[in-house]
Amino acid sequence: MYVAVKGGETAILNSYRLLAEQRRGNADTPELSVQQIREQLRLAVDRVMTEGSVYDPELAALAIKQAAGDVVEAIFLLRAYRATLPRLGASVALDTARMQLDRRISATFKDLPGGQVLGPTYDYTQRLLDFTLLANGQQTAAVPAATPTTEAPAFTPRVVDLLNHEGLIETHEVPQGDPAPVDLTRTPLRFPADRATRLQNLARGDEGFLLAMAYSTQRGYSHSHPFVGEIRVGTAELEIVPEELGFAISIGDMALTECEMVNQFAGSKTEPPQFTRGYGLAFGHSERKAMAMSLVDRALRAEELGEPVEAPAQMQEFVLSHSDSLEASGFVQHLKLPHYVDFQSELELVRKMRANGAGEEPQ
Amino acid sequence: MTTATTEYNFAYLDERTKRMIRRAILKAVAIPGYQVPFGSREMPLPYGWGTGGIQVTAAVIGPKDVLKVIDQGSDDTVNAVNIRRFFQRTTGVETTTRTADATLIQTRHRIPEAPLAEGQVMVYQVPVPEPMQRLEPREAATRTLHALAEYGLMHVKLYEDIARYGHIATTYDYPVLVNGRYVMSPSPIPKFDNPKLHMNPALQLFGAGREKRIYAVPPYTPVESLCFDDHPFEVQRWDVPCALCGATDSFLDEIITDDRGTRMHVCSDSDHCHSRRQEQQPQAPAPRSEPEQALA
Numbered sequence: 001m002y003v004a005v006k007g008g009e010t011a012i013l014n015s016y017r018l019l020a021e022q023r024r025g026n027a028d029t030p031e032l033s034v035q036q037i038r039e040q041l042r043l044a045v046d047r048v049m050t051e052g053s054v055y056d057p058e059l060a061a062l063a064i065k066q067a068a069g070d071v072v073e074a075i076f077l078l079r080a081y082r083a084t085l086p087r088l089g090a091s092v093a094l095d096t097a098r099m100q101l102d103r104r105i106s107a108t109f110k111d112l113p114g115g116q117v118l119g120p121t122y123d124y125t126q127r128l129l130d131f132t133l134l135a136n137g138q139q140t141a142a143v144p145a146a147t148p149t150t151e152a153p154a155f156t157p158r159v160v161d162l163l164n165h166e167g168l169i170e171t172h173e174v175p176q177g178d179p180a181p182v183d184l185t186r187t188p189l190r191f192p193a194d195r196a197t198r199l200q201n202l203a204r205g206d207e208g209f210l211l212a213m214a215y216s217t218q219r220g221y222s223h224s225h226p227f228v229g230e231i232r233v234g235t236a237e238l239e240i241v242p243e244e245l246g247f248a249i250s251i252g253d254m255a256l257t258e259c260e261m262v263n264q265f266a267g268s269k270t271e272p273p274q275f276t277r278g279y280g281l282a283f284g285h286s287e288r289k290a291m292a293m294s295l296v297d298r299a300l301r302a303e304e305l306g307e308p309v310e311a312p313a314q315m316q317e318f319v320l321s322h323s324d325s326l327e328a329s330g331f332v333q334h335l336k337l338p339h340y341v342d343f344q345s346e347l348e349l350v351r352k353m354r355a356n357g358a359g360e361e362p363q
Numbered sequence: 364m365t366t367a368t369t370e371y372n373f374a375y376l377d378e379r380t381k382r383m384i385r386r387a388i389l390k391a392v393a394i395p396g397y398q399v400p401f402g403s404r405e406m407p408l409p410y411g412w413g414t415g416g417i418q419v420t421a422a423v424i425g426p427k428d429v430l431k432v433i434d435q436g437s438d439d440t441v442n443a444v445n446i447r448r449f450f451q452r453t454t455g456v457e458t459t460t461r462t463a464d465a466t467l468i469q470t471r472h473r474i475p476e477a478p479l480a481e482g483q484v485m486v487y488q489v490p491v492p493e494p495m496q497r498l499e500p501r502e503a504a505t506r507t508l509h510a511l512a513e514y515g516l517m518h519v520k521l522y523e524d525i526a527r528y529g530h531i532a533t534t535y536d537y538p539v540l541v542n543g544r545y546v547m548s549p550s551p552i553p554k555f556d557n558p559k560l561h562m563n564p565a566l567q568l569f570g571a572g573r574e575k576r577i578y579a580v581p582p583y584t585p586v587e588s589l590c591f592d593d594h595p596f597e598v599q600r601w602d603v604p605c606a607l608c609g610a611t612d613s614f615l616d617e618i619i620t621d622d623r624g625t626r627m628h629v630c631s632d633s634d635h636c637h638s639r640r641q642e643q644q645p646q647a648p649a650p651r652s653e654p655e656q657a658l659a
Contacts, residue, residue, distance in 0.1 A: 008444035079405040084377065188400040188575035191503040317501050327573045330410030331490070337412065337442050340616045341435045341472050341631050345534035345553045347617065348599055353528055 023068040037061040046255070046284025047071055051325060052078030053185065053204050054085075055254055055283055072206070072325045079326055083185070090180065092239040092248050096258050097155055099234040102285075106159050107228035108262060114156035119233060120285070159229040160260050160277060169262065169275040191317055198300055198320060202293045203281060205323030211288060213313045214295035221311035222299045226278065229262035233285050257282045259290035263298050268306040276305060374421040375453040380404060384422035384577070388568060391579035396541030397509070398492050403575040413446055414572030416469050416488035420450065423484060423568070424467055429457045431465035436473035436614065436631035443471070460634050472535070474556040476613045476635040479565035481582065487550040489571035492578065494538045494548040514546050517589060525594055534599070540587045541580055549586075555598045555614045560586040605630045608639035 024031065038045055038061035048060040052075045060078060067073035103119025106112055118124075163169040181196035189201065202210060217224050235255050239248040261278035265271070278298025280290035299313040300320075312318045322328060372378065380402075387401035406414040424430065430450055434443035438460040446469060447458055459465050462475040471488040479485065495505045498516050508516065517538055524532040537554035541547045549560055550569060560567065560580060567580040580586055590596040604611045606627040613635055615628040630636035 008439050008441040009448065012441060012445060012448070076405075076409065080407045083405040084371070086377075185405075186402045188402060190400065191501070317503065321502075326405060327410050330412060330414075331573055332411075333409065334411030334490070337471075338435045338440050339472070341553050341614065342535045342551050344614075344616050344631070345555075345599065349532060349534045352530075353532070356529055 023066075032065060034058065034061045034065055037064050043285060044069075044071055044074075046282070046286050047207060047289070048074045048078060049283040050286055050289060051075045051204055051206065052082065054078050054082045057284075072329055076326055076329070089240055089242070091251075092241060094236050094238065094254075094256070096232065096236055096256065097158055097161075099156070099232055099236045099256065099258075100253070101156060101232055101234040103233040104156065104230065105228070106230045108159060108230075109162075112159060112162065121287075156232070158260060160262065163229075163262070163275060167274075170265075170271075170277060189320060191320075192303075193316055193320060195297075195301070195304075198316065199279065199281075199293075199297060201320045201323055202296055205293070206325035206328065207286075207289045207292065209323050209325070209328070210292040210296055213299075213319060214292035216311065217295055217299045217313045222302065222314050223307070224278075224295065224298055225264040226295055226298065227262045228291070229260040229277075231257065231259045231287055231290065233257045233287070255284045257284065257286045257290045259287070259294045261291070261294035261298055265305065271305075276301070371453055373426070373454055374424050374450065375407075376404065376418065376421045381422045384418055387577045388419065388422065388579065391568070391577050392566070392581050394545075395580055395584050396539075396545030396547040396578060398571075398576040398578045400575055401577050403572045406572065408445070408449065410573035411490060412442060413469070413471060413488040415570030415574075415577070416471070416486045416572075417446060417449070417570075418572055419486045419568050419570035419577060420467060420469050421453075423486075424450065424454055424456060426454070426456060428466045429459050429464055430454075431459050431462065431468045431634075432470075433468070433473060433475070433632075433634075434471040435616075436475070436635075437633040439633060461638070462634055472551050472553075473614070473631060474552055474559045476610075476630070476632045477638075478559075479563055481564040483565040485563075485565050485567045487552075487567065487569045489548065489550045489569045489576075490573075491536075492548055492569065492571040492574050492576040494536075494546050509545060512544065514540075514589075517546055521589060521591070525591070531590070531594065537596075538589050540589060542584050543587075546589070547578060547580075547586075553599060553614055554588065554596075557586075557588045557596070558598065562586075601628060603628050605636060608636045608643070610636065610639060 038057050041061070041064065044064055045057050045060045048063055048071060049055055049057065052060060052063070054060070059081065060074070063074035063077040064071070066077060101114075101117055101119075103121065104114060104117045106116065160169055164171060181200065182194075184197060184200045184204070189197065193201070216222070218226075233256070235253040237250050238252055238254050239250050241248050259280035261280070263276045263278060265274055265276040267273035276298065278294040278296075278301070280293030280297065282289045282293070296313055296319060299311070300316055302309050302314040307314075309315060374381070376384070383402055387399045391397065391399045403415065403418060406417055408414055408417060420430070430447065432438065432443045432447040432450070434440040437443065438447075450456065451458060462468065462477040462479070465483065467484045467486065468475065469486040469488070474485070493502065493505050495508065495516055498520055499505050499508070508514070521531050521533070524530065533554065535553045536548055536551040537557055539547050539549050539557060539560060549557060562583050562585060563580070564582050566582055569578045571577070588596040599614070601615045603615070605613060605615055607629050610630055613630045613632060616631045617626050617628055619626050
């Protein structure tokens with residue numbers, strides 16, 4: 001006789017074993033090391049660190065290995081690990097004007113203080129499969145050693161600061177007392193959310209989701225006229241002020257991608273026509289993410305700038321409640337769980353409705 | 364009883380996090396049916412799979428608790444097994460499948476058939492804590508509606524069902540009014556279970572991890588399923604008894620047994636069904652425990 005599904009525990013343990021086998025693949029192929037992932041799948045590592053909200057390339061690489069390359073699953077692993085970590089302190093605000101730059105481009109000025117530095121980018125690669133990589137050969141042309149034409153300046157002014165000299169771009173005063181932002185990982189998101197909270201949410205947000213949202217703002221779903229003021233990729237020094245010392249000490253360097261988007265703004269009753277800003281920041285080299293984030297940040301500022309809120313990308317609740325890959329992936333995939341009881345209820349209901357409505361045309 | 368894994372704190376969460384959750388629970392108990400926001404953590408299980416219930420359980424569980432975990436009424440479905448294993452690993456507490464023996468019951472989508480007793484705690488996994496979310500997706504708006512006890516939206520929805528179908532077409536996650544004040548989602552339990560919420564001697568806690576809300580129904584709190592005078596609330600009934608234990612008063616799942624449409628109906632509450640079958644056997648191997656007899 002049929003007895004409702006038993007043996008769940010054995011099934012789960014077997015599934016662990018099968019998963020481990022599948023992850024390892026053919027045992028004749030050498031196993032991938034965490035170090036290899038860290039060095040050679042760098043951009044995946046950067047994405048996992050950014051959305052996982054932990055700057056730790058080694059753990060991110062481990063998560064990618066454990067997740068067999070499923071980046072969203074790797075982000076989940078890193079986030080669950082992060083949730084148990086104690087908070088030791090808060091850093092001093094990063095000074096990205098003093099970044100050691102690997103790449104820095106502006107789409108608004110042909111040349112500018114600090115210069116344009118193309119650096120490593122896929123932008124101008126011709127997307128032809130490189131079969132020498134398949135043959136495990138060396139790259140056809142050896143890359144010449146990076147030789148910066150000038151020594152990288154310690155201070156590279158931001159484009160938005162240059163515009164600010166003319167008063168053409170909005171400025172944001174540091175609020176009185178420089179209050180600490182809400183920590184979204186400790187305090188639940190409430191609406192309306194202020195900009196610091198929104199930016200935290202976007203920084204952790206799924207790259208694909210933000211990309212699509214950002215794209216929608218370029219296709220008429222909100223009116224933005226964005227220009228890349230500047231993208232900079234490089235490393236910045238992270239400093240903390242330990243209470244017992246009372247002065248800042250450096251605890252290391254972080255690789256970052258920062259994007260400042262400059263948007264036209266026609267002005268309002270209280271503000272003259274000027275340029276407004278959208279901001280994006282991501283760990284490592286994550287330009288797509290930083291750009292998408294800055295476009296969505298700007299779109300979400302519609303209300304404070306007195307613009308009509310009409311498009312999804314401008315709606316806080318729509319964007320911020322759906323940006324997190326853990327929440328989205330978990331809830332979408334929970335549909336795999338048994339729903340026998342709910343389905344049974346619906347089954348009865350549909351039968352009842354069909355019986356009642358026999359002969360009648362449905363509305 | 365299994366020995367607990369020692370790499371993590373008892374019940375996985377650190378004590379500060381537990382304290383934060385307990386504060387939210389206390390507030391929830393003080394305001395029955397009100398959704399208390401809390402700093403939901405990323406658990407090692409996915410959002411949508413019971414993280415809210417897991418966090419509530421982790422915050423209230425003690426070494427002497429006896430834990431039961433069910434999913435769709437059954438102790439043996441994979442998600443129930445997985446959550447039970449999680450707490451076995453992280454707490455080492457005793458677990459049981461018997462409703463009467465449990466001090467703490469975590470559930471998804473069902474309330475056990477056996478009546479609960481004073482001192483027991485029910486923890487519900489909640490996917491969508493906001494009962495009006497499908498009518499008004501903006502949280503800022505529904506929060507105001509709750510504050511004003513303005514539940515017209517919900518009544519209009521139920522009325523429209525009646526106008527269109529002749530009856531209310533909500534069969535699970537059927538909205539309730541708690542203590543005459545807050546409209547609450549009972550979680551996706553079948554409406555069959557709704558009457559069990561009312562004046563229940565057990566403490567009922569609801570955790571929504573992804574949506575970061577906790578709410579509660581304290582013992583002996585009135586819980587009323589929304590309805591109209593001329594369309595009173597009704598629960599599902601079956602024409603057939605359970606094919607295994609013969610119960611006529613339990614929620615039955617339909618099981619398809621072949622490809623020619625043959626089906627059988629069996630209790631969704633696997634412990635209830637199993638206990639009844641044991642009782643029916645002349646030489647029942649295990650005598651019933653005292654609390655269960657008292658409840659029978």
